[in-house]
Amino acid sequence: MQVTETVTDGLRREFRVVIPASELDSKVSERLDELKDRVRLNGFRPGKVPAAHLRRMYGRSAMAEAIEAAMRDVNAKIVADNNFRLAMQPKVTLPEDEKSVEAVIEGKTDLAYTVAMEILAPIEIVDFKSIELNKLTADATDQEVEEGLGRIAQQNLPFADKGEGARADKNDRVTVSFVGTIDGVPFEGGSADDVAVLIGSNTFIPGFEEQLIGIAAGENRQINVTFPENYPAAHLAGKAAVFDATAKSIEAPGEVTIDDDFAKSLGLDSLDKLKGAVRERIQREHDSMSKQRVKRALFDALDERHKFELPPALVEQEFENLWSTVTSEMQDRGRTFADENTTEEKEREEYQRIADRRVRLGLLLDEIARNNDITITEDEVRRAIMEHVRQYPGREKELLEMFRTNPEAIASIRAPLIENKVTDFILALAKVNDQKVSREELYRTEDDEKAA
Template sequence: MQVTETLSEGLKREFTVVLPAKDLEERLTNELVGMKDKVRINGFRPGKVPVGHLRRVYGRSVMADVLQNLVNETNRKIVEDQGLKLALEPQIVFPENKEEVEAAMEAKGDLSYKVALEVLPKFEIADFSGLAVTREVFDVPESELSEALDRLAQQNRQFATKGEGAKAEKGDRVVVDFVGSIDGTEFEGGAGTDIPVDIGSNGFIPGFEDQLIGATAGQQLTILATFPAEYGAPQLAGKEASFATTVKDVQAPSEVTIDDEFAKQFGMDDLAALKTALGEAIAKDYTAVSRRKLKRQLLDALDGQYTFDLPPSLMTQEFDNIWRQVESDMQQSGKTFADEETTEEEARAEYQKIAARRVRLGLVLAEIGEKAQVQVTDDEVSGALVERARQFPGQERMVWDFYRKNPQALAEIRAPIFEEKVIDHILETANVTEKKVTKEELMAEDEEGKPSAAAASEDKPKKARASKKKAGAEPAAETPVTNASE
């Protein structure tokens, strides 16, 4: 084979490859000879089928395999000889001249084709010791543990009927049937039967629960309530609904004693064990927030350390993924770019920057991980896959099989594990300072308005962030694309 480089521009490489007819003929003949002892053809004894006859019967299909194998071998050789790391799979362009292709298929002519490659940029890994980040530490006070115990007790209260004529009060449970309508027309999902409503729990749309105060069993009433402006169903958001309601029962909560017997309801030996488990769970949540904020700082610092050309295909791929999600979110919410105080053009420009950051950080983390020989074990992947499957009760086996049979989907499980291990590797060398903070400080937004819940990720563009903040909604998170280059 003959390989000639025809383009070396930035991260793009192009080569012209010529596969001589004599090489094609030699490969084809060798493959056909190897088939003699394997095929069974009527009229011929095993191993005695003439190669010429095999060529007439199987020649084209075997040559197709020969060409595919030669193309794969050539691609590997180009990558190895040039010392390249590919951003995506090579793009092969065969000649448009059908006569040339037909001649190659018969091994009667050379086959010339082009290979287009997009390579990953080369850059040096900076010294981590110069990275300075702060880990915020919040010590959970005893009062918060007590509040958590009280909430647990409230959530597990038993309720008993108050009796005939008893009026519902705040804290009571009212069992109701209702049918909701807007402008006289019933809406989907607006009806319920034997629905328990805990007055004061804020489990229903604003105003619904309060209008049940004073209700008695058997009473029929009309409840008027308005769906929040940011309600999940766009067709209901901000609209006033009328609920024809029948009160079927009024129940009062029983007293709950927080003791060893109460703890045993949750599989604990005693109250002390329940407090320990609850305290660890609360601390774990705050530690996760601290970790996200720490990771945000680290990624921001890394992003500022590196400047290099980004593979256009990875940029396009990443931006397209982000933009599809943006369009889906806007369609579901019923909002427009004007609602977000921006334009489509401005939003695209902002999301291009986000895509660039994600690709850059993904490449940096992948390179750091490779240099540090960071490995993700099969056990770690299996553990994460089990957790993913648990998110779909009743469908665990289907989820498990899906990921196991789809390498690309499984890579999406592996990538976050790899990323976290690389972050840990960097933190071992970086200058990490611990700082005691209050709960409010830990949960506060950073100075750019990015909430700590998205600390390890990119947020919406600035104008969209402001709009989301007003609505009280949580912005979507974006993470570096380490799986694109691992």
């Protein structure tokens, strides 16, 4: 066997490999020797099939197996001998000429191929104690608790029929049936019966609720709306639609007194218990946002402090995935870069930067996990899968089967688990200063901060 390095270019390596025909023939003979005691051929007793006959019957398939095994072993040896850590699977290029391939399979000539590898650059990890971060935190306030109680009361308002001839007003609940069309054609998800619409709740398409004001039970109206540009169903985003709606009933809201009896109607012992539960929920939301923000700040610091060469193919793959998503969404919405006040060139630059950052941080977090024996157990993965599945009632069996048969689905669960573990590990070593802020400042977005 001969292995010759032919290309050394940054993180790219390429080797020319020659495996003698005699070596492949030995592997074929070993394989056929294994088969002779297992195959059953008419006219021969078990284990007594002549080697020449076995070779005629199974020689080509045995050679194919021998070639595959030989290439796998050689490629692994190249990686081990050079102490490589691969960014991606090796890319093997076999002879394209059909006669040459046939000659190898028939054992008449040596197997010659090239293997290209993209390796990972060494990563020099900084001392995490040198990283200093501000962790923004906020306490749930009495005002937020009162607002939360108000929302719960609003969600539990009693409603009573307004009576014959009554017309809908803001805050009334109208039960309607409707059929939606775009350019006169009904669309999927655009029709429903006996849907309760709370006027003023802003839970329907903008403009839908307002056009129900003044409607009476039994009355039919055409409601004209335009789906928002960022509507989740891309095929409807930005489209004008007409809903032929008929009101079934008009109900007015009653009043709720927020007291111990109200708390008991919700399954809690007292108003104080209800207030405590609301405060805990709000505090969990604040703590989650606090963790997100300090994690983002940590990733910014890691990205800034670790500059190492990135495997081009890995970055290109990440960019293509991102860019494919962006362009597909724009196409589905019928939008152009000009509509978004930008250009394709600018967006490509931005998503190239995002791809670089994602690959850099992904490799860095993997290296930190490897160096510090940070792992995810199968029990942790199983618990995370069950938590995910519980979010989709009625689809549990379908999702569990997907995770059972799809390694990529498992990887999508495992990746954030290891990321969170590594993040917690680093934050425990870094200097993190808690900084009390208002709710508004805690939830301020990056765009808001730039505009401030």
